[in-house]
Amino acid sequence: MLRALGLGAILFIFWLLLSGHYTDTLLIGLGLGSCGLVVGLAMRMDLVDHEGVPLQLGGRFWVYFPWLMKEIFIANVNVARVILNPKLPISPVVTHFRASQESDLGKTIYANSITLTPGTITTSIQGQDLEIHALTLKDIDGREEDQMNHRVSWVESGSRGNL
Amino acid sequence: MIDLILEVLSWISILSGLFFMIVGTIGVVRMPDVYTRLHAAGMTDTMGAGLLLLGMCFQAGLTLVLVRLILIYVFLLFTSPISTHALASAALSGGVKPYTVPADRAREFNSLNGGQHS
Numbered sequence: 359m360l361r362a363l364g365l366g367a368i369l370f371i372f373w374l375l376l377s378g379h380y381t382d383t384l385l386i387g388l389g390l391g392s393c394g395l396v397v398g399l400a401m402r403m404d405l406v407d408h409e410g411v412p413l414q415l416g417g418r419f420w421v422y423f424p425w426l427m428k429e430i431f432i433a434n435v436n437v438a439r440v441i442l443n444p445k446l447p448i449s450p451v452v453t454h455f456r457a458s459q460e461s462d463l464g465k466t467i468y469a470n471s472i473t474l475t476p477g478t479i480t481t482s483i484q485g486q487d488l489e490i491h492a493l494t495l496k497d498i499d500g501r502e503e504d505q506m507n508h509r510v511s512w513v514e515s516g517s518r519g520n521l
Numbered sequence: 522m523i524d525l526i527l528e529v530l531s532w533i534s535i536l537s538g539l540f541f542m543i544v545g546t547i548g549v550v551r552m553p554d555v556y557t558r559l560h561a562a563g564m565t566d567t568m569g570a571g572l573l574l575l576g577m578c579f580q581a582g583l584t585l586v587l588v589r590l591i592l593i594y595v596f597l598l599f600t601s602p603i604s605t606h607a608l609a610s611a612a613l614s615g616g617v618k619p620y621t622v623p624a625d626r627a628r629e630f631n632s633l634n635g636g637q638h639s
Binding site: 372375376378430431434437438441442446448449450451452469470473474475476477478479480481482491493 | 560561567592601605619
């Protein structure tokens with residue numbers, strides 16, 4: 359129930375920010391109504407759970423996010439250097455990583471973080487095994503991905519409480 | 522004064538965003554196969570679009586437009602890895618073999634890259 363209320367609140371804030379109507383009672387009422395309708399539909403579709411509305415991640419995600427942006431920036435500069443190098447020094451490999459996350463949500467965050475950093479793409483997940491396509495051997499020297507793995511696990515472990 | 526600083530920051534962001542867009546496009550043309558091209562295309566999604574939006578944020582100032590620009594980037598961050606993953610996964614299950622270079626040349630290229638940790 360708390361999750362449904364949270365989803366409703368987020369949807370309504372989203373509606374307010376996108377519409378920019380703060381004064382017209384009729385429009386706000388209609389906005390509230392449509393938010394309620396969406397929450398109702400989501401509940402009927404059984405989407406309001408720890409995956410659909412991951413409120414349990416809470417603050418930890420916002421600690422992880424700036425670090426991810428930093429990694430994305432570094433990786434972008436590296437890939438740009440590879441592309442602009444006249445020799446095009448690529449050494450593509452397909453390799454496997456072990457994810458230490460327990461939940462599907464954690465594994466999704468990890469896999470998407472890997473794909474977001476240019477130079478590495480997650481091509482499939484089976485159990486704890488991630489299949490990675492990397493642009494250069496340097497991209498998979500392990501240290502960066504290990505660190506990312508630990509950090510995502512840390513984000514995930516903040517969610518043990520049952521919200 | 523602050524206007525001037527914002528203007529300069531905005532232009533720096535937009536121009537470097539354009540740089541990453543162009544480099545990503547060059548990469549899409551230069552790369553040998555579908556998987557390596559995805560890496561280059563990923564650059565335009567994350568840095569290219571990100572820096573362009575950041576530049577527009579500086580132009581927008583503290584308005585609702587700023588919030589919308591940030592939301593655009595958030596949605597981009599959610600959707601772009603999924604589309605990249607879907608493409609790569611479709612190519613793999615369709616039987617497209619990833620392009621590889623021989624191990625000795627790969628090592629040579631790796632030292633060319635400085636070999637340092639990225």
